[in-house]
Amino acid sequence: MGMDAMNHRKTRNRTWITAGVLAFCLLAIPPQDARGQQVRADIMAHLEALPVLHREQMADFGLTLADYIEEWDWLEEDLPEPVHVGIEAILAFMGSAVKTQYGSRLTVYSGTDLKYLDRWWFFEYEREDYLQHDDQQFNALTWLIDYYVHIMIGHALDKYTEFGGQSHFQRANAIALDGRFSREFQRGWDERLDLIDGILAEDYKPYRLVRNRYYRGLAAQKDNKLVEARTLCREAVDLMAEIHEKNPRDKWLSEFLNAHYLQLADVFSAESPTEVPDAESSREAYDMLIKIDPTHRSTYEEHAEQVGS
Template identity: 25%
Template sequence: MGNRLFLLFLFLGVTFQVTAQELNFTVTINSERARTQNKDIFDQMKNSFEQFLNGRSWTNDQYDASERIKGNILVTINDMPQVGYFEATVQIQAVRPVYGTSYETLSFNFVDRNWNFEFKESQPMEFNRYSYLNEITSLLAYYAHIVIGLDYDTFSQEGGEPYFEIANNIVSNALQSGRSGWDQDPGNRRNRYWLIDELYSSQVTRAIREASYLYHRKGLDQLTSNPEDAYKNILQALEKLAEVNNTQPNSILTITFMDAKSDEISKILQNAPLDIQEQAVEHLLQVDPNNARKYNDIL
């Protein structure tokens, strides 16, 4: 990625500024439900979270400013039962540029509904990938590695493996805390434990990572230069999603993929050949029946 460009420019003797940080995230804190007069703490929370995400290096690769992964984190404070203790919902979104265009595609869209944490003024944001130190940095570091891993998966097949391994280690460490969201509760499969389980550990759902590569690198990135192959690759990606859905219905990874892509897929397929449209709609109705009307409109 950026490291290869860096070496090339270094060899050519070109001087330019490189930043090591991979993320460019905006954090928004919705504190309307918080029962406190001290609203300044939410400004501190926003700044601390953004600095933690954007101000450090998460990989050994070099990124220039234009390559940083853009995204948003919305933290909705649902309750503040005592001073410094918060119950919240977190929505994480990340985007990826599409080659040869100014378009950015939503690559990750996930809602984490079980986050309970403590935050105090001037709280140090310490993180160690080998141990659980606190709830805030564990969750933010977990999603940082999820986002980076998913981004790498879109550029090379299973390229995100090292980052999913770290995210998996974060979950293993956090399990000892007994906090909600990290647990193996089979009744709540839309949490941090099951997300990384399907991304990293499960052989059944690993095909969705291959689908992501086909959809982004072989599909979206080639739509303007080679639309015939691009549509075929997008169809193949949907076939893989359908295969996973047959084996493991309601997979969190399938749902997360469609949460990010359903609107985009519907628009892209409007210009596909009829035979591609018909096969794609068949898969989409199977994988995401709640949006049947949207997919039927493609035809």
């Protein structure tokens, strides 16, 4: 059974802000009641490289993509907040045959530690097109969006449950496998298959576990469960130490710490009226962080001095 038979569309209000005269279209969705909303999309489509006629034709493209993403039931799980998916696309006109063809360099991101660059997005599109969710009939535009949305949902579910995003990563893998066999829009799908194969690989599991322990630790800290928060974040630090031992120049680890070192530093020194951190355990965590992340040594040392003082 295809996704069409299992899902239904939702409706909600949006604000569309246009910046510049036909330079680009930017969809900015303000915070609001998101009950039932599963994915929140921020779309920026740069149109300045297009011929004037096609800029006009693509003026609503960002809004159309946001509707496609936000009005769909992507998952059965209930999450405490919507999954954020940001997409920035630089569009180029590739010609017109039966339909107008576009190419795009694409950046897809979520939060501060997830970002993917896609250089080979080619698709056909006309302004009157109605984008449908169809997992049987290949569509170069919608399948690429589906691919990245499932990846970002997978990462989000991993934050709450150990390997909770597996089914969405597998769905992205199936899309990439089928996308390779499209006749006119094959380019880029080999790279997308490599990306999702890497996420599903055994070697990537420690990274997924780091994010799981870290984000669960932050959630516990927010609920003022400081012992649980430090325990979970210490598990994340131990996992990062193992990654660092195998490869001191690990790119993922460096990017993750650059994004989250302040929160990690804070969790091991946080206090409440009824609970203070164990000085020895916290200092040990800071020593490990200094070893694996010397770039932020001064921050860790400052927080370590606060423990037990």
